[in-house]
Amino acid sequence: MKIACFARPPKFWTRMVMMLIGVLVQGFGLSLLIQIDLGTDPWTCFVMGISNRLPLTYGTWQLICAAVLFVFVVIFDLGKIGFGTIGNMVCVGYIADFFGFIWSKVFPAGFFDSPLVCWLLLLPVLAVFISGASAYLCADLGGSPYDVLPFIISARLPRVPFKVIRIAWDTAFLVLGFAIGGTVGIVTILIAFFLGPAISWFKARLAVFLR
Numbered sequence: 001m002k003i004a005c006f007a008r009p010p011k012f013w014t015r016m017v018m019m020l021i022g023v024l025v026q027g028f029g030l031s032l033l034i035q036i037d038l039g040t041d042p043w044t045c046f047v048m049g050i051s052n053r054l055p056l057t058y059g060t061w062q063l064i065c066a067a068v069l070f071v072f073v074v075i076f077d078l079g080k081i082g083f084g085t086i087g088n089m090v091c092v093g094y095i096a097d098f099f100g101f102i103w104s105k106v107f108p109a110g111f112f113d114s115p116l117v118c119w120l121l122l123l124p125v126l127a128v129f130i131s132g133a134s135a136y137l138c139a140d141l142g143g144s145p146y147d148v149l150p151f152i153i154s155a156r157l158p159r160v161p162f163k164v165i166r167i168a169w170d171t172a173f174l175v176l177g178f179a180i181g182g183t184v185g186i187v188t189i190l191i192a193f194f195l196g197p198a199i200s201w202f203k204a205r206l207a208v209f210l211r
Contacts, residue, residue, distance in 0.1 A: 009140065009141075010210065010211075011209070011210045011211070014209050014210060015139040015140065015141050015210065016083060016139070016141065018135055018136075018138065018139040018206065018209070018210075019083060019084050019087055019135070019136050019139035019141050020087065021132075021135055022132050022133065022134070022135030022136030022137070022138075022139060023087045023088060023091050023092055023095070023132070023136050024091075024095060024132070025128060025129075025131060025132030025135065026088075026092055026095075026129060026132030026133050026135075026136060027091065027092045027093070027094070027095025027096045027098075027099065027132070028095065028096075028099050028128065028132070029125055029126075029128035029129030029130075029131075029132055030044065030092065030095075030096040030129055031095070031096040031097075031098075031099035031100045031103065032099075032103070032121060032125040032128070032129075033125055033126070033129055033187060034048065034058065034096060034100060035100065035103055035112040036112055036117075036118040036121050036122060036125065037112070037118065037183055037185075038118055038119075038122055038183070038185040038186050038187045039183050039184050039185025039186055039187035039188035039189070040182070040183065040187055040188065040191075041187075041188065041191045041195075042170040042171070042173040042174040042177065042188070043144075043146045043173055044062075044177075044182075045173065045174055045177030045178065045182035045183060045184060045188065046065070046173040046174070046176050046177035046180075046182060047061050047062045047065050047093070047177075047182075048177065048181075048182045048183065049176070049177040049178070049179070049180035049181040049182030050065065050180060052180075052181040052182070053180060053181055057093075057094075057097045058093055058096060058097055058100075059093030059094035059095075059096060059097035060093070060094075061093070062089075062092065062093030062096075063089060063090060063093055063094075066088075066089035066144065066145050066146065067089065069145035069146055069149055070085070070089060070145040072145070072149060072152075073085075073145050073148050073149060073152065076152050076156075077148075077151075077152045077155070080142065080143070080148045080151070080152065081142055082141040082142015082143075083141040083142060084136060084137075084139060084140075084141035084142040084143060084144075085142040085143060085144060085145065085148065086142075087136070087141075088136060088143070088144040089144055089145060122186070122187070126187060126190055126191070126194075129191075130191070130194060130195055130198045131198070131202065133195065133198075133199075134195075134198050134199045134201075134202035134203070135202060135206065137199055138199065138202050138203045138206050146173075149169070150162070150165050150166045150169045153165050153169070170192070174188065
């Protein structure tokens with residue numbers, strides 16, 4: 001079976017740079033979303049729920065949880081694996097940890113406890129996170145195990161619309177994350193509504209670099 005990470009699509013190095021920048025920006029934005037604590041995407045909610053209860057950093061738990069899902073991707077559709085898969089599952093969490101450490105040194109204690117600060121940062125930080133996620137996905141070098149598995153499930157359940165499978169997938173992780181201590185909030189809702197349109201918007205504008 002052909003593995004996506006061995007393929008060289010047109011503008012391969014441009015895509016690589018786009019993916020790496022997207023992963024960096026996504027991790028940067030995620031570090032601030034975690035700090036303002038107004039909710040995150042379902043996957044981060046789930047991982048944060050675990051990291052809040054057990055030792056090890058968010059980045060380490062993100063890698064462990066992604067590695068578990070990665071096993072299922074390898075078993076059921078090896079062709080879905082790409083550089084983007086590895087970049088997302090290995091780097092985003094640790095980038096978020098790194099910037100979280102930076103914020104703890106740069107800002108005074110309790111800075112992110114202020115509701116005013118958190119609400120003022122909400123939209124700019126969300127825009128940064130979504131732009132990073134969009135750039136990484138638009139590079140089209142393979143998705144994270146979390147994003148890939150709904151497509152694999154959909155291929156095996158052709159009578160069920162993909163949208164239904166994706167909503168059920170996200171909802172399941174959101175409920176699990178909330179149950180074990182992850183934060184569900186306004187950001188969760190905004191990501192659910194705006195990530196898809198944002199990806200389409202970025203894809204249209206980044207297409208010029210991929211021709």
